[in-house]
Amino acid sequence: MRTGIMAAGIMAWASVSASAGGAMEADIQQWQTNNGAKVLFVARHELPIVDVQMAFDAGSARDGDSAGLARLTNHLLLDGTSALDAGEIARQFERYGARVSTNSGRDTAEVSLRALSEAARLDPVITNLADALADARFPTDAVERVRQQMRLGLEQAQSSPSDLAERAFAQGIYGDHPYASPPSGTLDSVPQLEREAVVAFHQRHYTASNATIAIVGDLEAPRAKAIAEQLSSKLPTGKALPELPEVRLPTSAQTIRVPFQAEQTHVLIGQPSVRRGDETYYPLYMANHMLGGSGLTSILAERMREERGLSYSSGSRITTGARRGRFQMSTQVRNDALAEALDVMRGSFVELRDEGPNAERLEASRRNITGSFPLQLDSNRDLLGYVSSIGFHNLPHDYLAQFIARIEAMQATQVTGALNAQLNPAQMITVLVGPEATINAVD
Amino acid sequence: MTARNALFALIPALIATPGFAQSQSGVSEFTLDNGMQVLVRPDHRAPVVVSQVWYRVGSSYEGRGQTGLSHLFEHMMFKGTEAYPEGRFSEIISREGGRENAFTGRDFSAYFEVMAADRLPIALELEADRMANLQINEDALATERQVVLEERRLRTDDRPEGRFGERYAAIAHPATGYAHPIIGWADDIRQFDVADLEGWYQQWYTPANATLVVAGDVDPQAVHALAQQWFGDIPSRDVPAVYDAESLSPPGERRLTYRDAQTQVAQLRMGYSVPSLATAQAASDPYALLMLASVLDGGEGARLAEEMVRGSEVAAAAGAGYNPMTRLDSEFSLFAVPSDGDVGAVESALRAQIQRLQDELISDEALERARSQLLADHLFELDSVFYQAMQIGMLESTGAGWETLDAFEQNIRALTAEDLQAAAQRYLRAEQLTVGVMLPEQSGDGA
Numbered sequence: 021m022r023t024g025i026m027a028a029g030i031m032a033w034a035s036v037s038a039s040a041g042g043a044m045e046a047d048i049q050q051w052q053t054n055n056g057a058k059v060l061f062v063a064r065h066e067l068p069i070v071d072v073q074m075a076f077d078a079g080s081a082r083d084g085d086s087a088g089l090a091r092l093t094n095h096l097l098l099d100g101t102s103a104l105d106a107g108e109i110a111r112q113f114e115r116y117g118a119r120v121s122t123n124s125g126r127d128t129a130e131v132s133l134r135a136l137s138e139a140a141r142l143d144p145v146i147t148n149l150a151d152a153l154a155d156a157r158f159p160t161d162a163v164e165r166v167r168q169q170m171r172l173g174l175e176q177a178q179s180s181p182s183d184l185a186e187r188a189f190a191q192g193i194y195g196d197h198p199y200a201s202p203p204s205g206t207l208d209s210v211p212q213l214e215r216e217a218v219v220a221f222h223q224r225h226y227t228a229s230n231a232t233i234a235i236v237g238d239l240e241a242p243r244a245k246a247i248a249e250q251l252s253s254k255l256p257t258g259k260a261l262p263e264l265p266e267v268r269l270p271t272s273a274q275t276i277r278v279p280f281q282a283e284q285t286h287v288l289i290g291q292p293s294v295r296r297g298d299e300t301y302y303p304l305y306m307a308n309h310m311l312g313g314s315g316l317t318s319i320l321a322e323r324m325r326e327e328r329g330l331s332y333s334s335g336s337r338i339t340t341g342a343r344r345g346r347f348q349m350s351t352q353v354r355n356d357a358l359a360e361a362l363d364v365m366r367g368s369f370v371e372l373r374d375e376g377p378n379a380e381r382l383e384a385s386r387r388n389i390t391g392s393f394p395l396q397l398d399s400n401r402d403l404l405g406y407v408s409s410i411g412f413h414n415l416p417h418d419y420l421a422q423f424i425a426r427i428e429a430m431q432a433t434q435v436t437g438a439l440n441a442q443l444n445p446a447q448m449i450t451v452l453v454g455p456e457a458t459i460n461a462v463d
Numbered sequence: 464m465t466a467r468n469a470l471f472a473l474i475p476a477l478i479a480t481p482g483f484a485q486s487q488s489g490v491s492e493f494t495l496d497n498g499m500q501v502l503v504r505p506d507h508r509a510p511v512v513v514s515q516v517w518y519r520v521g522s523s524y525e526g527r528g529q530t531g532l533s534h535l536f537e538h539m540m541f542k543g544t545e546a547y548p549e550g551r552f553s554e555i556i557s558r559e560g561g562r563e564n565a566f567t568g569r570d571f572s573a574y575f576e577v578m579a580a581d582r583l584p585i586a587l588e589l590e591a592d593r594m595a596n597l598q599i600n601e602d603a604l605a606t607e608r609q610v611v612l613e614e615r616r617l618r619t620d621d622r623p624e625g626r627f628g629e630r631y632a633a634i635a636h637p638a639t640g641y642a643h644p645i646i647g648w649a650d651d652i653r654q655f656d657v658a659d660l661e662g663w664y665q666q667w668y669t670p671a672n673a674t675l676v677v678a679g680d681v682d683p684q685a686v687h688a689l690a691q692q693w694f695g696d697i698p699s700r701d702v703p704a705v706y707d708a709e710s711l712s713p714p715g716e717r718r719l720t721y722r723d724a725q726t727q728v729a730q731l732r733m734g735y736s737v738p739s740l741a742t743a744q745a746a747s748d749p750y751a752l753l754m755l756a757s758v759l760d761g762g763e764g765a766r767l768a769e770e771m772v773r774g775s776e777v778a779a780a781a782g783a784g785y786n787p788m789t790r791l792d793s794e795f796s797l798f799a800v801p802s803d804g805d806v807g808a809v810e811s812a813l814r815a816q817i818q819r820l821q822d823e824l825i826s827d828e829a830l831e832r833a834r835s836q837l838l839a840d841h842l843f844e845l846d847s848v849f850y851q852a853m854q855i856g857m858l859e860s861t862g863a864g865w866e867t868l869d870a871f872e873q874n875i876r877a878l879t880a881e882d883l884q885a886a887a888q889r890y891l892r893a894e895q896l897t898v899g900v901m902l903p904e905q906s907g908d909g910a
Contacts, residue, residue, distance in 0.1 A: 064508075066508045067842070067845055067846060068842070069842065069843060069846065098763075105773075106763065106773060107763070107764050107768070107769045107773060108764075109764075110762055110763035110764030110768070111764035111832065112764075113762070113764070114761060114762045114763075114764045114765070114832050114835070114836055115828070115831065115832045115835060116835060116839075117835040117836050117838060117839025117840070118839070119762075119839075119840075119843070134843055135839075136839055136842070162773075165772070165773065165776060165802075168779060168802055169779045169780065169802075172728050172779045172800060172802070175727040175728050176726075176727050176728040178727050179622075179623050179725040179726050179727050180622070181621060281724075281725070282616075282620075282621040283616045283620055283621055284613065284616045284617060284621055314557060315553070315557070315562070315564075316541070316553045317550075317553050317554055317557045322550075325610055326549075326550065326606070327606075328606070329605070329606035329607065329608075329609030329610050329613075330609070330613070331610070331613050332610055332611075332613040332614035332617055333614075333617065352613065352616070352617050353613065354612075354613060354616065384554065384557065384558050387557075387558045387559070387560065388557045388558060388560055389560075390560065391558070391559055391560015391561070391579065392560040392561065392562070392579075393560070394509060394510050394511050394560075394579050394580075395511055395560070395561075395562070395577060395578075395579070397509075398508065398509035398511045398848065399846045399847055399848070400846050401846055401847075
């Protein structure tokens with residue numbers, strides 16, 4: 021289901037993972053295609069499969085005034101050429117057992133292929149993908165259909181408190197920055213997205229100079245080179261896109277209330293974090309790991325769940341992007357416990373920021389992060405995502421090893437310093453989605 | 464998503480992702496003297512191990528008054544023993560660079576660790592300890608009951624799809640253990656006491672009712688020795704007989720019309736009661752049902768997307784699926800979201816699709832496409848070591864047996880268009896059908 025109308029799986033953890041760690045990182049080969057697409061390749065011969073991901077700087081941060089345009093364009097990539105319609109394109113993948121999907125977020129838009137490596141099955145699906153991308157025609161009826169699917173998805177999201185909270189939070193922390201714009205668009209914007217805008221967006225963003233091609237699997241470099249050429253050669257060379265503007269931090273703390281009738285109130289608290297490549301990311305990563313990023317052993321899970329029974333799921337996360345990502349604490353609590361929950365969440369953050377981590381917790385966290393090193397890249401799929409991200413963000417090939425080395429050497433003072441420099445309760449946004457009387461009764 | 468206790472069901476039934484590992488599964492099987500089963504699946508791609516302990520007990524083992532007991536008990540398994548008091552288990556696994564969690568399904572309760580391969584003994588020692596020495600006290604139960612009620616609000620009570628799903632299951636599985644939710648009815652959850660949980664522990668958490676599944680960078684003999692070392696001394700107890708109510712056969716066509724004040728978009732679910740790998744009389748039937756689901760919804764080029772989502776555009780989304788890994792009879796599931804609120808139109812279109820499977824032979828091209836997809840997906844699943852262990856555990860705890868893995872490719876390849884037509888005629892019958900509709904409160908009747 022590309023439209024995401026039915027809820028996706030619960031098994032977020034099922035992508036458990038890992039790899040032969042450092043050995044693998046040395047195995048990344050990188051080059052450019054003739055017309056300037058970046059390619060990263062890792063050979064993995066244990067299974068007779070090949071994964072390919074093409075990532076473009078074509079996420080919702082490029083939507084401009086047309087929220088949802090990047091997502092609509094991405095959904096329509098494989099929906100028709102001058103020769104084939106959407107069903108014919110799809111069946112050309114399916115008859116060889118290949119799986120293809122499209123996906124888009126704030127920074128990137130992707131198309132991913134998983135296929136069997138046997139030439140008789142791989143060659144035709146690569147040709148099919150290359151043709152579909154090079155000659156994407158965006159038929160009028162397909163535009164209309166996908167727009168309607170997106171509109172229904174948005175209507176359905178209005179009955180989801182977590183979706184409502186996410187939208188309000190992004191708007192709250194990013195203000196007028198392009199990251200504030202919801203990737204799936206809005207009920208006002210989506211009906212106004214026209215085919216001409218899709219075609220123009222596609223021409224500008226789906227270009228070779230704007231593409232990162234990651235290839236992982238059972239093939240050798242010459243074959244990977246040929247595949248990358250085939251996929252990119254018919255793309256326009258294109259021009260580099262303008263840099264995104266800097267994210268401006270909120271100037272004061274604010275509570276955003278979204279009325280919703282339910283037994284629980286959904287809570288998000290946080291602010292913009294740092295951009296990818298910022299050195300303070302590493303101590304912030306560790307702070308987040310201790311606070312709410314390490315499952316049941318984290319401070320928030322202990323205090324909210326294990327000690328008080330206030331919620332099933334309490335935690336925090338930190339992300340980075342081409343511009344500042346986000347730091348976000350989240351929970352869902354029964355309405356009569358909202359005030360207590362807010363005290364615990366905010367208090368736990370302030371305590372960590374002001375007093376720093378105790379030595380035992382810092383060491384436990386360090387051991388978990390470094391000890392789980394082999395689990396990070398143990399499947400081809402994990403490796404593909406890792407390699408693609410290294411390419412898109414221009415990270416060093418030994419990024420994971422460098423990351424682990426920084427965690428090994430991390431001092432408590434660095435963690436406290438980074439928290440104080442980058443995250444400030446006086447500029448954090450709180451989003452409350454719950455019954456009006458409940459959310460109006462707290463600050 | 465944090466942490467432990469993923470509720471497990473329904474979703475696999477709605478999405479066409481049947482699972483199996485490979486034609487030569489490479490599984491080694493051992494049985495300890497106390498009756499505990501040990502299954503090992505080596506995969507040396509990365510220095511990582513997945514360890515899972517599966518108990519043959521889940522929500523389908525519960526009667527009214529007991530619903531949710533398996534799941535609440537699973538939460539209590541993290542509450543500590545004398546040797547490792549509350550919190551220590553998670554702390555130790557985390558310090559060793561591992562992840563741990565647990566999940567409860569209709570037919571199983573399972574506990575797992577994912578770690579660097581050389582840390583396997585740590586996981587086994589901790590799992591063996593809580594199999595035999597769990598302590599359950601009043602305070603911990605009181606706290607965990609609140610956590611589970613919050614979980615219920617999050618998953619079900621505050622979501623239109625959750626409210627609809629519970630109502631649907633209650634009529635789709637009349638009189639069987641699949642009629643109630645895995646998490647349990649709230650009134651049952653509120654009334655459990657320590658004695659109920661201790662009783663469940665005594666009854667089901669015994670070596671002869673457990674399977675240890677280990678997958679990853681390990682040697683089967685070494686795992687056998689470790690399992691003997693840590694689990695071998697746990698005294699054997701008899702496993703009680705399982706009581707399963709006889710289902711009504713045939714149950715007759717049933718219909719649910721549910722109006723929800725918060726839902727914005729009408730939805731349709733349809734399900735036929737069909738055999739599973741464990742209950743099928745003819746061994747080939749579950750594979751025929753997998754193929755039928757793939758013909759309908761193997762991808763964007765398959766019939767439902769081609770004819771209902773594009774084509775007539777009657778649906779904004781449509782799908783079909785079949786999960787063969789269930790202990791009791793399973794369901795062949797269909798769903799659709801009408802593109803303009805007309806639920807009657809998508810129901811007619813889905814019924815026409817079923818009729819077509821019964822009336823027409825599937826073309827060679829469509830048959831080959833479904834076959835290619837199922838066999839390729841089956842190979843792709845080997846990319847996840849965790850999923851390999853999951854499949855083995857599910858097959859064992861639903862009664863199909865892990866050996867099923869070895870027969871997958873052969874069974875898929877053996878099916879003809881005539882076999883699929885016969886299966887559609889035999890199983891996709893109105894007297895086995897449940898139709899469920901969820902409507903926005905203010906809309907017309909939609910039917």
